[in-house]
Amino acid sequence: MRASSQVLRFADWTSPVPPVAREVLSAVPEPAGDQPPVLFVPGLGHGAWAFAEHWLGHTAARGFAAYSVSPRADGSLRAYVHDVVQVAASLPRQAVLLGHGAGALVVAHALARYPARAAVLASPVPEGWSALGAALRTNPFGTLPALFGAAPRLSRRQLFGAGQAAAAAHHARLVPTPARVYRQVLFATPPAAPVGDPPVLVVGSPDDRVVPRKALDRTAARHGGAPLLFPGMAHDLMLDESWPEPIDAILDWLTKELAA
Template structure:
């Protein structure tokens, strides 16, 4: 395992230290459950899970945490931060990544022996991601073809009936083009350490992640995606946010019992 966890770049070019933003919600009574670490995607911060999922997860008996991406970082640095935060938790953690955060989690699994993992609306790698974005939001995606970062539209991220959509979109931070390119053309993640159970969840109506991409990602982990029709890309902020997180926690409870 040491050959996977320790890598050449870690000591020849270490990731600079940074003060990480971690938001947490703890259950009222101590439970014999692993902590859950939520990892947001590009443009989002820990706040995106603090809106609903952190508190709900704590109410189900799991200590819940979310880590924000470091400013002006890199995909490698974000993976490093997730591994460091997870390693600092008192028990072996469950990693839950959303969007590009799911890609970060997939890479972190090769370095951290997670208890389990969930990839929510995981963005595909390579040109398939760019093609899907061009079809859904051509004007916002065209800048990516000339080296700039894309601009995701309101309808790509949120359901039409979500009253808070404009307020949430105002919280999004512009992703540097360099980081977007790193995500878009990331190398496939190495095999997870310890082969943790992994669940893929998403929506067939997601305007960022195509249904075929969900199928491919789930097949990589030997299963099929758990789908929530009618929901937009930002599952954790949707009007029906309870459905996916309850399904995730139900799955996790069964995995822990097994």
């Protein structure tokens, strides 16, 4: 009963999130197996396409149905969480939630409302004042305008590795994030405890120019572990030229957790 009671909260009744047509991309193995589906949640500026490039198909090839949901065009952090919960609840099996960047924050909040089979926080952005401090250190010229109403900007150098062949094409696909959503992410309240105490894995890179190494350590420690690190990779792990390494490690971990 606890899990179902978390899907809708008081604010959802008094000020419901407006319905939208959600973009959900998928890759499903043939034949379908017994593994739980994996729902990928992109961060700010990214869409479902960021996982469809490599990780969706690779996940399906490993026997897991894979789905990715794009953030709604004109939403809020609460709306993003709502969408993830609703999409996860619509899947045929209890899902694994995997969020990247600010999408990891969305997943962390969704875990308080949806009883996920497991969760993965990839390159998770810091929370609270530490998020603002990290953003100002790593991206002052992109962060300061957002504090005064302009859209934030993330540089290609921050997101992608030096010399990455497809970096320009990927960067061109990013969409502006409303400044209010960016501020909501920077000043988000800590997420409540996950429903059902699912296993949570934190992955990232010590060379990330968006998320400091200490932030990865703090996030992993909050979930009772240490981060799984991939040196030399940039923030956008799923679009890096070494993209198979983290997703294979994630799926290996998930397979082990499911067998436990």
